[in-house]
Amino acid sequence: MRTTRLLVTAVTAFAAVLIPATAQAGGAQPSTIAGGLNAPRGLAFAPDGALYVAEAGTGGSGPCLPGPEGGQVCFGTSGSVTRIGHHGQKRVLTGLPSLAGPGGANAIGPSDVSLQGNGGMYVTVGLGGNPATVRPQLPPAGQQLGLLLRNGKPAADISGYEVRANPDGGEVDTNPNSVEALPGGRAVADAGGNDLLWAGSDGRITTIATFPDRLVDAPPQLGLPPGTKIPMQAVPTSVVRGPDGALYVGELTGFPFQQGAARVWRVVPGHAPQVYAQGFTNIIDLGFDHGRLYVLEIARNGLLGAETDPSGALLRVDRHGPPQVVSQNLTLPGGLALKDGNAYVSNCGACPGPAGSIVRIRL
Template structure:
């Protein structure tokens, strides 16, 4: 079964998750979000750009701030205080993930073409021809999560057939299914030596793309099972027969960062509603690229759309639907900054660089009011 990939710009902010009423949760967030500025934060802040619609990713290199704008399908660079477009993606479509090499000579970004579903990673290096990796074709040929089981994995409902009918109807197929062919690359990290890691929110995996554009799998993230209680089902507006079902949601990776000793850190959405109806279920994983394993290190984030690695082991996580950037350190989660609709984050030199989402019409993709790139001292 193919998952339903959400491609309207506003919903892409939640990384195109599937099943169990995400439309309502995301729609509410996109239509009621405040102006995406640092006005909500109590920390020192400086607005670097207030013309961006959907800054899905931020990268820092050689004193410059790079970011993508999913609403405009562009890669942008702030140099000496001035923002400029350095690359364009497909229209209708988006540019989402972005990373730059440490020396600033190379950068890579992901694209999704809404007209045909084609997805790519483009690597640009000064003085060389661009390298384009065809991610969607790789997904079609290999489907790395095709062996994973999602949906109903245990059915203790009062009416099991009713539960199967309801949950199968929400996903447009079977209530229990294997991973389908689906690619929506959302984040990139530099691995060094010209290689890049890509978090594919549609494929539920972390891929490696080398300097020549060759693709391989680093890890497939695990399903996110949850037993649906009567309270959860009521809050989600679902029929009572769904209570008692254990449902394995898809993991939906939203960012990847390379940490110490080459370990990768990944943020995930839980593959279902991001409102509190099923609880705050966004997570942070550590991925070992040598044995392809993943270990969940923290959970409880409401809309974990991005993360950043700070000093002394600190990890910063955007909570899009909670209006804050959280700090994970020594197993403890605290609030680093309160800011409206935080979508992306990077950390450097004691500062956070946060991309906030603007108000976007889900039907037309029109930016009603812009978001911002903000530098914050938490």
């Protein structure tokens, strides 16, 4: 079975009861600037300084269908985008598709937002499976799952491209999880497809890069003979343009979510991707501040142990030494934005219901 779904489908056993963690030892203390968010994920600043965050939602009353990793998820239009400014927070885009389990657990929906100029708000909407089997079970509003939207309207069918092209050659599986709006088009990381795509302003989609599987030791719980190797997929969850103009992509990695196995790729279109930094665990987002790369880990000690330790971490990459922990006082964070010497993080991005918040961390 292909194991490229976003983390929220990997925490099924405990997400329904998860609450934000209390402060732990390890780095800067976050301060909350917004709350009551439904599975907040990617976030970005607009030219006017407002902060926008994609909310995956809480699902709805149905129809219901089998979830990507078991159990049932039910459809609704509880996905949204919230704007956070000087005068508070407000949902500025609502009625977006969302799939979630009971209480809003394991939500799949709006996953990232990127602003271009004053009139372009681009949002990726996840799917977590094969659109040819998922979409026919859903009403018209559900057909936006797996799309890139511009101001709430379809801009590119990322999932349709996976069905047609399947760039990595594996099982058809799509989960658009990150978008970087750039002049002439948008770079999109498809966590399900294990690829980085370019969605041009004309709606045409092309492949920038694919990211390979690796053979790793099988975890003991599988009961396989010692030394058995199994494939672990890349699961690219984030894309950001660096100060050098290249695209940087972070890996969540697939099952068994090995600690220290996630990497950051540097991608120059037309060239093979190169590993830029490594030694991370379950990367969910990236960002640059004053030329320095910051990495957000959704589960600092690995997803397989997240039931007992849901702490995430923000790290700063030093090219001349190991990554430095900025803060470990985070709970399953879902997104990162950097501005004016501060990091803004979607905290409790995989928690059910309105438990999510945006926190600010002084760098």
